[in-house]
Amino acid sequence: MDIIPKKDEDFKEAEVLVSELEKEEDGDDGTGNIKTKSAVLTTDLSVYFNKRPAIENINIKIKKNSVTAIIGPSGCGKSTFLRSLNMMHDMTPKAQVFGEIYIHGENIVNFNTVELRKRVGMVFQKPNPFPTMTIYDNVAAGFKLNGIGKKSELDEIVEKNLVNAGLWEEVKDRLKSPALSLSGGQQQRLCIARTIAVNPEIILMDEPTSALDPVSSSKIEELIYNLKKEFTIVIVTHNMQQAARVSDQTAFFYLGRLVEISKTRKMFTNPKEKLTEEYVTGKFG
């Protein structure tokens, strides 16, 4: 993956643009530094696969301890955007990333990927616990795979995060059972426990409930609501009701562009763009 920094002037322009946006929405007085105030800030973020654009010029600002939902039809670049936030694209050959991404005011080009991913965790579409590990080891995976953490510390971490992921009561008697013995919904909560165990600042969720039944999904949604107190969450979803239920702000992507981003309630009741209205009311997509 190449990150090609833009020239200074370009960035200033973008900053002005975004700070205007912020004033407009939050009634900001314009004194605070927008970069440090946002958990995530992207300026003119574009991702190309094989020279073909997947997303272009995305400017998004995400507040700390908020849930941001990203909606849009398949192939519109939602996941591409999400995966650029923790540099997952560097696994993909022929992927190029342009523009800037700031995590709590720090440009991510200044991090190495390992450090970045400790601060920006990710939950995937299909539950993917490590099949060779027990439930306990899966939650402790972030420590064990890096070869750190004492047994007593890990015990504490595992219990705390399983409690936070709402799974403790169901698994406390069989922590040494294989992770694959859990049901799909439990596995996904296990993956969330594994992600929050390394204490990231931001959690990216890529359609975390699309492989789950409604009951399991609602448990995850409840969990997202609770996790907001400690983490900043960005969730990609195909389910518009889910976006409306869990998120504070919603971004609508279409054909690789950000069509609209605003408070979730506004987005679903009174969107600015006609395209958004058509999508959220189910006229296409």
Place this chain on the structure above:
Amino acid sequence: MTADKIFKNPKNLKRRKFVNSLMIFLCVVASVLTILPLLYIFIYTTQSGFSSLNIDFFTQLPKPVGEEGGGMANAIVGSGILLGIGGLIGIPIGILSGIYIAEYSKSFLASAVKFTTDVLSGVPSIVVGIFAYGVIVLTMQSFSAIAGGFALGILMIPTITKITEEMLKLVPQSLREASLALGVSRWKTTLKVVLKTASSGIVTGVLLAIARAAGETAPLLFTAFGNAFWQTNIDQPIAALPLQIFVYAISPYEDWHRQAWAGAFVLIFLVFIVNFLVRFVTREKYS
């Protein structure tokens, strides 16, 4: 409807049922044909070999021509040493290059390695023997266990590389991503997640390679050479089970023929035991 006409036509249904049972029958026949040769070899070697087997076979050295009795203790130990040296060469190189091909497949070197292993797996084993003769025996000015082990190691590489590659490719991408997303570095991910998940398949591949190498005779003819006496120095000619079987089987003596059968039986049995043991140790604990 045309579809209804086709599906509900009793004549068609009858024909489809017939074709179905015919194909199942052919599959069963083919399966039986697969098992038969192995079963036959196993029964025949057991019958001919087991009766000549006694404690002497495992503890005694070969007796000179004309004397009854004796055993193949030196050949059994020699085969072990040769396979050990071969494994030391073949297993690490095979597994590491397999990892390289599977995890870094976009590089030029990876496709070159891939092509080379495909070709190498088709090279006759006697050619590998000649290669080892040229490289090791001529330089050391002596037949040796090192040369034999080297030849066996080279024979193991393509099998192990290929199977490691295939097994690693079966590990879902999502597991690699899950590990990377936790802030685990690439090499730790490969080692502790990808390799571990694929380990039982890789072990099977290693076993297959060792079993093949255990039975190889041709590459040992002018590398390990064979030895009628005790020899555990690896820079000296050394005995090996398949070599001993070969020498005894083409000899004109009835007693040696019996010993050759016993050797064949022991060879098959040892491979079988190793297979069984390793499978038991690395059995799936997590499914």
